[in-house]
Amino acid sequence: MADQERVSRKDKGPKQVKDTIGEALNKLKLAHDAIRQKRIDAIIQPGESQQEAADRLRKQEQLESQNRAEHHPKAPTSSASIRKPPKGDEQSDFFIPTLYDVGTRDSRSIMDVAVFRLSKKDRRAGDVIRYELPDGHVEVSAGPAGMASVWDYDLVLMAVSHLTEAMNRYREGRGEKPGRVFRPHVADVLKFCRRADGGKQKDDLLETCLRLNTTHVSMQRTRKAKNGRTVTISEGEALISRYKVIKGENGRLEYIEIELADWMFREVVDGKNPDVLTVHPDYFLIDPGIGRFLYRLARRAAGKSNAKWSFQTIYEHSGSASAFKEFCRILRKIIDSNDLPEYDLREEAGQKGPQLLMTHRSTVTLNPASSDGV
Known part of the structure; x- marks a missing residue:
């Protein structure tokens, strides 16, 4: 009984x-x-x-x-933006679902600003990044363990991808409606994120979970209510709501359990057409953090066409702690390599300074119309 x-x-x-x-x-x-x-x-x-x-x-x-x-030949290996995939990366013997990313938060794209740090070395513990928006602002604040990095965010992408696939099956009547909890084996995380399956890589996932859980994203927006009054809405949440790690007898991590942030979960499961974007699997092989941010920006702004952003705007939206001059140097290095997945990158002169034109490689036009993000 x-x-x-x-x-x-x-x-x-x-x-x-x-x-x-x-x-x-x-x-x-x-x-x-x-x-x-x-x-x-x-x-x-x-x-x-x-x-x-x-x-x-x-x-x-x-x-x-x-x-x-x-x-689109790559620049010499020393300046390439794409790292070599790890051994055993072939997917013929291991199924990897489509990679997805959440497009918006309450009609404001988080792919337009960096809600994580782009540096591998600078942990930015206790830092706050503030992005000014036309109708408010977004603040990203880090805990004492450091700000979550764009590489930490790979775990969120994996959870969103599996949630999206599960919701697709549910909408087609081929499965149950999923919940917010995601519990993968550590080896599956590393395989999905195209990382080497080593002891250090597994141990690092504990700090990844901690940083994701202690990096807080808050937003304040002013908008018109249905009754015509002007209201200001403030809300915030960590990148993941909670986490748990399970170690085996040898002390190594075996499983990770995370709970997706409520707003991410609702973005995927609510409505018939959730705003999630497919992402090229080679995204995980982009080495520089700025390169990853550029791909996310292009995927959101350019889509299957093109978009144009000023260097200054990209710098402001990246949350970079580097000086603008150093940021431009790295940006031009990535443009010269021109090896990001799906998109061609080209620098153009603009009235307010240099601009970056991002064009999807399937677009073949002599004079592409741009979506100006200046």
Whole structure:
């Protein structure tokens, strides 16, 4: 009877994003296979077998990757923005779901400003970054353990990606509605984030969870209410609401349990068309923090087209602690490498200083219209 009561209580508890890694990965693989099959069906030619179409699609994808490398050659390795993937990074024997990022927070994009530090060395413990907005401001404050970094945020991207996949299955009637708790194995985290599977990398995840939990993002906005009155709304939350790490007998981390911030969870699960953006998997291989921020900015502002931002605006939105001159030096180094996923980068002269034109590589026009972020 006691066992039955324990089972009953367990069944009534909140569902995690992933109850078990194996079960969730199997479900995600089935969804991935279905998407892959749709792509094959879309290109299959009369008289061609499914296998022949699948082989042709794979070769086409390989050629597209090679074409990008040939037409956008990397600068010497010392100045490249993309690091080499770790050993065992091949995904043929391990399913990785589509990578997603949350697009907005209450109609204000967090991809337009950095809610984390971009430096690997400067921990910025106790620092506060303030971004002035037309209708208010955003503040990012760090705890004594340091401000969460753009690399720490990879764990959030993984949780959002699995949550989005789970919600897609739920909307299609193929699964239960997920909750805010995400509990992956440490090895799966490193695999997803395309990092080496070493002891130090696993141990570092404990500090990652701590920084994410103690980096607070607050926002204040002024807007018109339905009754015509002007109201000011202030709200704030940490990048993750809580965390727990589980170590094995050898003292090594085995599992991580995090609870997504409520606003991120609601952004994914509420509404029929959540504002989440797909992100290129090579994003994880971008080495400089500024490079990662540029990709996020381009993905949000340029999309499949292009966008133009002044160096000064990018600097202000990055929250960088470096001097503007040093920031521009690093920015131009990334532009010269021009090896970020999906986007071409080009510097242009502007009335108020240098500007960065970000153009999606699928866009082929002589005079692209720009979305000016100056």
